[in-house]
Amino acid sequence: MPPAPRAWWTALPASLAVLTTTAYSRTARYYFNAVLYIALMGVCSILGVVYPLLFSIVGHRYNTNYAVARSFYALAGTLIGIKITIVEGEEYLQQRPSIILGNHQSFLDILYLGRMFPSGSVIMAKKELRWMPLLGQFMMLGGNVFIDRKSRTSAIQTTKAAGEQMRKHKLALFAFPEGTRSHSAKPMLLPFKKGIFHLAIETQLPIIPLVCENYHHLYDSKTRFDGGEIRIAVLPPVSTKGLTVADTDALIKRVYDAMLERLLRFGSEGNTDALSARTLGVVYPLVFGLFGQRYNTNHIVARAFYKLAGTLIGYNFKVEGAEHLNTRPSIIVGNHQSFLDILYLGRMFPPGSVIMAKKELKWMPLLGQFMTLSGTLFIDRKSRASAIKTMNEAGARMRKNNLALFAFPEGTRSHAVLPELLPFKKGVFHLAIQTQLPIVPVVCENYHRLYDSKTRFEGGDLRLAVLPPISTEGMTNEDTDKLINTVHDAMLRQLVQFDRENDSEDVQRTLHPSQRPLHRVRGLAGLFARLVGDGSKSQHDRTVRRVKQEEERLRAKAQNGTSPSDYGLVSASHS
Template identity: 55%
Template sequence: MGKLLSKLASASSVSFLLLTLASARSQKARFYLNSLLYMLSMGVCSSLGVVYAICLSLVPGKRFNTNYLVARSFYAIAGTLIGYNITVEGAEHLQNRPSIMLGNHQSVLDILYLGRVFPPGSIIMAKKELKLSPLLGQFMMLGGNAFIDRKSRASAIKTMSMTGQHMRKNKLALFMFPEGTRSHMATPGLLPLKKGAFHLAIQTQLPIIPIVCENYHRMFDSKTRFDGGELRVAVLPPIETKGLTDNDVDQLLETVERQMKDRLVRFDQDLDRRDSDLAAHPSNQPSPTKVYGLAGLAARLIGTGKARSHVRNLQNISNDQRTPLGQNQPSDYGLVSASQAPEH
């Protein structure tokens, strides 16, 4: 058995090395390499989360920092290996607690931007099925996170009410994805927001803090492309709910949705201006693709190949952005649907 394990370890190491070298010149190899690194980082940080939660539980009032430590660890590990640098504007708004943070939800990569912005004293509302996930479920329970049964309206209403009391008592910030499903959009936009988060905000009279990550389809499309690079996140000023009633839910939702969409569009306009500046000063030779993280290290050793492949990749991205959206897949961090939202 020992010899077999040794051979498997050797074969795995050689395969990983070959994949890393191939990632310098192949987008497909880079997709598989970075997907592997991302999943490994999640596994490592889930294990760390259990350790963090147990240790912090021994210190009164500190266990609610578990998510913060796990988030920062994930950003440090995955962000370095894949090559992401995330800049945040408006980070001072994250100090408002208790509050309800609402972020746009594009794909599984959103966990990375949460790793960059998640503040101390914060919890997540997740579907109850995550409790059964090895390590992930354990550290989330130990960290005081809220779990919701999206199949039971009565249970969802009760969870919402208990979560509000829990937040006020411990001065916590709660993070939710109001779209409820990963959008996988190739262009800036949001899926229709669900009402659960807005009912909760009004019931608790807590401010809403919108968090917007720019559209990153050019870097990650969940199927063929997974590249590192620069990402921007904006934390918008808090939207107060004091004095609002259930009759104001729709107006509150529209206000948050409009602000988030406007910021997504502004991010995209910034990219358009940058592209226009580059087009105004063309080069005689196409620029080679920039490779980041572990793949970037391999690229410095063996190069990135012909620049024409980079031009072809850009054309593929352009074609994606003209393709209608496919079917959305349920998110691991979905919210209660509008039909399940509390009625008053």
């Protein structure tokens, strides 16, 4: 192995020092996370100046806040270690036009906005924010509403203009009715300002209360900034139809009481645990090995990548059978369609796992060093003796450290247009039999409708199925082919089942992108592709022809009396 760059080894002591001090010193952790949080706000504010210019060109200026807020949550939430969970009522956020009200504890509330902020939304904020560098420009370009709390006349004019804007563009308006941060160590609400309720009554729009639990156990403005889970609840809309200005106080009391009751209920349910010593996922890959936790590196890095890339591009993986991933030690095998599979690894990769990869990856800059430090098993596919030696080492390591090993048994990417598996390589199955460890198959549905290597890269929902473990106890090398067939058949059945369900449940996902409903397009690039189009009808026709050719090839390839129709393959030409 060539010597690592000097900068790499210089980074190790520095990273070790940072991790040590932040893991054991709350003060160091506070300052590190505070600086990181503010720096990421600056980064996203820069994005916030660029995004509106692009969105305005295609007439979607009011999606700026959504894009920037989600980007910030993906970045800051992952790197600091804060997870925002909506425990109830998320469906209410889709109501348009409407007024969304949330409680205001600290500047950390920006993070929960990033988790819940719906598309087509603007914010009502104090006018002083308008002049803040970058943030002010971003907020102005995003169509946000600035209110002068010192001038009643100006505030009334702003409120009327906001109402017209919401009606015209069917927007949701978000505001903090407390008007300032509470910084409270206990669940409480400050008195509500009347302005936003006057707007609700004047426009006769519903109010959607949103409650974030008290998170003082994770953050206060002077001494504490830890990672952990924060819960928010979206309450049912409060109607304002038929209300007049005389009903303002009663409306305020109704909303206030509902929000306070839910906030206190969060307190009675207990706080979620802090992730204090795990807030530095950004430095873990460098130093996990020095703390005896190297086998958690893949889990942390893969999850961080999924949250970032999945959010920004617009992919959401839904996992069925995730409980089977807890089998230890075990061998997890998954189908391999393209480089996009790294995303599904990020969604399902369990802690205490390593990867089996071709040795060529070992010498790639940065990636190779990361994989080596995280305990990846590199296999030389050109040398049988070397491969056997690696297998023996893998078995011993898995038993000793109670690990799960992940591999792509196809050995290469299929780039399949239709549900298909390439023939499996035998190596990982020899290992399973040699170690007598169970095989856990993972199947990602065919995603050619969203991505191919030349013309298409769109966001959307994808499904993963983790199948029940397949035992290898009592098997010998003579059973290798039988084991391969068992696993291959189980995975192919699930792959085709996904395809059947796609055809029967959601035919629109096979339409030309210009014909799809807007809610099917995910992520920033996906949104722009939907708005400006991604090619002519002829491009779609070429894709249909390619699908037909692929189906004919599979039918011609069928052997032993089994044809694609036996598996329920359906042509995509109906689109």
